[in-house]
Amino acid sequence: MSELLTTAQMRAIEAAAIESGRVTGLELMERAGAGVVEAIMEEWPALAKSSYRAVVLCGPGNNGGDGFVIARLLMEREWEVQVFLYGAPETLPPDAKTNYDLWCRLGDVLPLSEKDFRKDGRNTADIYIDAIFGTGLSRAPDGELAQFLRHLGGAGGDDYAARMVSVDAPSGLCLDSGRVLVPPPPEAIANLLDARPHGAPVYSDRFAALTVTFQSAKAGHFLAEGPAVCGKVVVKDIGLSDWQKRNLAAKGETRHPAKGLRIPKLFMRDGPKGDADPQLRHLTYDMAMLSKYRGAGSHKFTYGHALVLCGAAGKTGAARLAARGALRIGAGVVSLGVPAAAMPEVTAQVTSIMTARIDSAEDLHEALKDSRITTLCLGPGMGIARAASLLPVALRAKRKTVLDADALTALSQDPALMALLHDDCILTPHAGEFARLFPQISARLKALAISGPAYSKVDATREAAAAAGCSVLYKGLDTVIADKTGRAILSPAYYSRAAPWLATAGSGDVLAGFITGLLARGMPVLVASEMGAYLHVECARSFGPGLIAEDLPEELPKVMRALGVA
Ligand SMILES: NC(=O)C1=CN([C@@H]2O[C@H](COP(=O)(O)OP(=O)(O)OC[C@H]3O[C@@H](n4cnc5c(N)ncnc54)[C@H](O)[C@@H]3O)[C@@H](O)[C@H]2O)[C@@H](O)CC1
């Protein structure tokens, strides 16, 4: 687990460090610049062996200040360095101005314009440093600057991405939301190189080969367009971990010393270890905790009985996939609740999964008299009408409940059903289902991001969970899981964890099954959901090309063993 920071949290941590008197802003800037140079040499070891040519593009704030440090450090390595500045030197903040002055003893600074930049073959450098905007981006770049960024983004046919190193963020990317900010119409429309219905982003594709950020990755590196434009993200320690740890209030929030803001923390599972933060350990289990008890006295019901409600004949595959996922992940007993007419189809297909005839709400009510059924899963292949008829009984039973697919559609059509959701429910919508369930939140998320911090998928998922009164797992390559109190975990399938083979029919059904199985085993809802999402991606990565949904549960034994589950 690692923590993802918002820009406000980063500022709060930096302010706390500087206020302590143990470090100055200038020292932090020097460490940041040195971190970028180090990351460049690690990424391209050949560059460390000789002197090359760099172009450094500096902006009007401290991101630009980092740029002047980088320019100086590269020149100390006898590189040829060309520096451009967007904005006036006299308005640079103090630390950036100090580094500007230091650089001016070594070389020139040219005003940043596309014309000057392209003159004299300046697009032939070995490395470009994008130090225009970082965490201080407050609105979309517009006018000539937007034009210039589009040029850097490859709009004019020159391709800089393979040699571009962004400091903290590709300039124009909102580090809270991962949205590339877009200048408002009509200017965006006038500048369109690539006409889109809602205006063109400043740039829309891969922008940098490497993005070097400081202390912790920011949410925007892993959300929305962030991964596409950052290339690769490297985090460099600049010595703020004491303050990052201390800046934690009892409920897992960052305090903002200046404004008294309380910002809930955001975690990302990026490995099998869960020990992110002592105060949140209950949320962040190690994978090893999936092991089954080795001593005497445990039996199948120790690991819970999950009931997966199945749809009509010809539509039972989705529920069977979910049930198989729940069983493989370690639920003690898994049953399918099957309509009579679908029973022959289901029984012909399953062996270790049990079946129970459930035609009606009364049948479900009867089945739930068995208190050993701890967990329910409704939705995959169920049909909307069947979901709507079984949901009232299922929700009133107050078991741990996973709601996916048709159950989500049924919920979105009936506010009375929504009102029955409770703490132990988890909704697992993809973007289309999310839009049906939470149309206003979804519209806000889809709107153009013009100013920062832009509304993010984390904001949207937290808001949806609060509105629904239960937990929500909003699927995608940047899956976000939140509970109604605002606790949130990001489960990305990006960068080194990319899992494109998951884009296959039925993979969402298996995810619902994984979460169902973990809930049956007794895990809290948020833990089961984030662990299920993590294992889902791991199974896809482990299997690789050719993956179909059936393979996901079958890959679990190998994946769990590799993650230390005994
Ligand atoms: N916070 C920290 O702990 C540290 C920050 N450092 C660097 O400082 C950066 C943050 O510095 P700042 O807060 O000065 O912010 P930035 O340097 O990212 O940008 C802020 C400046 O850009 C202007 N601006 C914002 N959006 C604009 C737009 N669309 N068009 C034109 N101008 C725009 C603002 O008015 C302000 O002058 C970080 O990204 C990082 O690179 C590092 O030096 C080390 C430590």
Ligand SMILES: Nc1ncnc2c1ncn2[C@@H]1O[C@H](COP(=O)(O)OP(=O)(O)O)[C@@H](O)[C@H]1O
């Ligand atoms: N390209 C991709 N990379 C990583 N994960 C993906 C990708 N495409 C889809 N997924 C994941 O696969 C699952 C698909 O679920 P869903 O949309 O409900 O599909 P289905 O209904 O076919 O099962 C989600 O967990 C989603 O996050």
Ligand SMILES: [K+]
């Ligand atoms: K930048």
